[in-house]
Amino acid sequence: MRTLVLLALVGLGAQLVDGSLGMAYGVTSTTLLLAIGTNPAAASATIHLAEIGTTLASGAAHWRFGNVDWAVVRRIGVPGAIGAFAGATFLSSLATDVAAPVMSLLLLGLGLYVLARFTVAGLPTGRLGLPLRKRFLAPLGLVAGFVDATGGGGWGPVGTPALLASGRIEPRKVVGSIDTSEFLVAIAASLGFLVSLGSQGIDLLWVAALLLGGLVAAPVAAWLVRLLPPRILGSAVGGVIVLTNVRTLLRSDWVDASSAVQGVVLGFVAVVWAAAVVWSVRAHRRAVASQPAAGTASDPSPAPEPATAPR
Structure with missing residues (x-):
């Protein structure tokens, strides 16, 4: 019973972060399942089964608050589902130990860019509103879906x-x-795992506990992300990306840092991240104080729109 309660709390916390920052449900939940000795494939299958419900609830909540671009969903979601199914069916025979640090290095670079760009200059507006093309979204979806299924998180x-x-x-x-x-990714990955593994190693009570926690957090997270100014949200997301991938690199065979070194480095990254968020908060407040209705050049974040029902 204690395990189920813990899993429900993990599901709640992971979905709250994921729904407001766009990541971390799979990574957080998978880490816990692996820590208590769950087989990697079974852990990923358990998470993705729970995510069918949590992502449906989260998507509905984001749609309700006007946070969804359906063209992007379609163009990235379908290739993502294909990549997730492939990743799930090959997980048992595919070693991702080498690929993980390479991916983390690339993501670390993106995270540093996002953190610096939003903290220093706010929301990039030069290309805001331009369409995202299929030749960018389709490969991105394939890679993200594959990584998500093989690593238990990564979308x-x-x-x-x-x-x-x-x-x-x-x-x-x-x-x-x-x-x-x-x-779409969660459905495809779950089908892939069920085809290759059956129900072996999957505890439906664990799935239900994670799902319950996620369902509670989903609407709260969708509401929260609408209230956060873009500049602050960008700094927060960038920090999560940097911290997560620095941790992966430190624990990889490439670095194999000691626990003490990991603690020092991760502590330093956390302090820098916190300072960046504080800087963005202060910059946003200065911008609101000077031009409360429209923002300024230093923080071109639009004023929050009133919550309206989607058309």
């Missing part, structure tokens, strides 16, 4: 920074579109 960490770095879509719509399209 958000791969997709969110790439869309943010493009500067063509508002941060809240990046988060909402990534969360909504993840529903």
Whole structure:
């Protein structure tokens, strides 16, 4: 019973972060399952089964608050589902130990860019509103879906920074579109696991506990991301990306850092991240104080729109 309660709390916390920052549900939940000795394939299958429900609830909530770009959902979600099915069916025979640090290095670069760009200059507006093309979204979806299924998480960490770095879509719509399209990825990955594994190693009570926690958090997260100013949200997301991938690199065979070194480095990254968020908060407040209705050049974040029902 204690395990089920813990899993429900993990599901709640992971979905709260994922729904407001566009990542971390799979990574957080998978880490816990692996820590208690769950087989990697079974852990990923358990998470993705739970995500069918949590992503559906999260997508509906984001849609309700106007956080979804359906063109992006369609163009990235379908290739993502294909990549997820392939990743799930090959997980048992595919070693991802080498691929993980390479991917983390690329994501770290994107994370540093997002963190610096939003903290220093606010929301990029030069390309805001320009369409995102299929030749960008389709390969991104394939890679993100494959990484998500093989690693138990990765759809958000791969997709969110790439869309943010493009500067063509508002941060809240990046988060909402990534969360909504993840529903297709979760279904495809779950089907892949069921085809290759059956129900072996999957505890349906664990799935239900994670699902329950996620369902509670989904509407709260979708509401929260609409209220956060884009500049602050971008700094927060960038910090999550950097911290997560620095941790992966430190624990990889490439670095194999000691626990003490990991603690020092991660502590330093956390302090820098916190300072960046504080800087963005202060910059946003200065901008609101000077031009409360329209923002300023230093923080071109649009004024929050009133919550309206979607058309």
